[in-house]
Amino acid sequence: MLSRKAGARRSSRTVFGAAEQRSLHRATELAEDLTGKFYCIPGREWPRYPCEIRTLAEGPGPEAPAFADVVRMVPGPEAARQDGLGQLFRIRLRDDAILEAVERRGDGVELFPLLLYIVTHELVHVVRFGSGFAPYRAAEHRRWQEEERVHAITRGVLRPVADASVRKVIELYGDEPAIPALPDCASSK
Numbered sequence: 308m309l310s311r312k313a314g315a316r317r318s319s320r321t322v323f324g325a326a327e328q329r330s331l332h333r334a335t336e337l338a339e340d341l342t343g344k345f346y347c348i349p350g351r352e353w354p355r356y357p358c359e360i361r362t363l364a365e366g367p368g369p370e371a372p373a374f375a376d377v378v379r380m381v382p383g384p385e386a387a388r389q390d391g392l393g394q395l396f397r398i399r400l401r402d403d404a405i406l407e408a409v410e411r412r413g414d415g416v417e418l419f420p421l422l423l424y425i426v427t428h429e430l431v432h433v434v435r436f437g438s439g440f441a442p443y444r445a446a447e448h449r450r451w452q453e454e455e456r457v458h459a460i461t462r463g464v465l466r467p468v469a470d471a472s473v474r475k476v477i478e479l480y481g482d483e484p485a486i487p488a489l490p491d492c493a494s495s496k
């Protein structure tokens with residue numbers, strides 16, 4: 308989970324338009340590629356970490372001021388499997404918080420590197436939950452430790468593309484404390 312800075316002014320827009328959706332698509336492709344290389348996950352093994360990305364126009368997001376979070380979708384009883392496979396993680400983005408951060412031009416944060424950081428951060432959570440490195444449900448203090456670890460890993464994943472615009476995001480948000488709230492959601496599938 309990742310949050311915007313407190314005190315950022317409200318954006319006049321609340322959901323991504325077509326241009327932002329295109330940036331999100333590009334950021335997601337790059338984030339998957341970099342995360343896969345970092346963890347040496349061949350393309351054929353990505354299905355072990357099934358996840359989907361939803362913006363506010365597609366469903367509820369995390370509570371403000373979070374940029375994004377990951378929720379585990381619980382399969383219906385008929386689809387539940389003992390081995391945990393079949394679980395689905397949903398990355399939920401908060402368009403309005405992201406737009407606010409970008410429109411606050413003073414700190415120089417741009418949309419694409421911010422989306423790249425956010426999606427990479429959440430994908431690292433997904434890989435760690437999916438592989439069992441991190442328990443999805445953990446005591447509060449363990450969640451804070453996990454957040455710090457995920458921030459550090461995210462910086463490592465992004466190192467190959469860390470130009471000035473990515474470094475700016477890392478500088479501002481790369482160790483932002485967030486309150487990890489990880490609800491289970493009933494899957495619609």
Ligand SMILES: [Zn+2]
Binds near residue numbers: 308309428432457485
């Ligand atoms: Zn996080």
